[in-house]
Amino acid sequence: MQGTPDWLKEQIRSYYDATTKKSYLEAWSMEAIALHYGLADEKTASLTEALENNNRFLADALRLQKGMRVFDAGCGVGGTSIWMAAQRGVDAVGVTLDPGQVTLGTQFAKERGVAARVQLLTMDYMATTSPLTRNTFSFS
Numbered sequence: 001m002q003g004t005p006d007w008l009k010e011q012i013r014s015y016y017d018a019t020t021k022k023s024y025l026e027a028w029s030m031e032a033i034a035l036h037y038g039l040a041d042e043k044t045a046s047l048t049e050a051l052e053n054n055n056r057f058l059a060d061a062l063r064l065q066k067g068m069r070v071f072d073a074g075c076g077v078g079g080t081s082i083w084m085a086a087q088r089g090v091d092a093v094g095v096t097l098d099p100g101q102v103t104l105g106t107q108f109a110k111e112r113g114v115a116a117r118v119q120l121l122t123m124d125y126m127a128t129t130s131p132l133t134r135n136t137f138s139f140s
Helices: 006-027 047-061 079-088 099-111
Strands: 069-073 091-096 118-122
Touching: 006 099, 047 079, 069 079, 079 091, 079 099, 079 118, 091 099, 099 118
Parallel strands: 069 091, 091 118
Antiparallel strands: none
16 A cells, blocks of 8 residues: 655654644643544533543444454544543554654553553554554454
């Protein structure tokens, strides 16, 4: 499988290197370790709750159960992987192009007690390699 062109990988890495700590982390929900919109209704009290709703929706839609293995393509700092490991007992593998995000995410997984269940890798999800070989994850 052909992956992301090297010139584009460098642009992506540069972007996340310049923005993750300096601007995103200030706006992220550190409880959910996430920066996206989340799911909210009139009962949702905060961004953190909306982000947790989003994670819950994904986990429910995937019917995740303890011991399952999930793949988080473009995981950033691994917030969704960490949440699913902590809340649903899954083993999660996340990939991102930015090694700095892997470092932060690994730290966050340790702080939340799920480091043994969450593996974050610097890798192009458009061209995954070992340990993500064919048929590593099952789909239903």
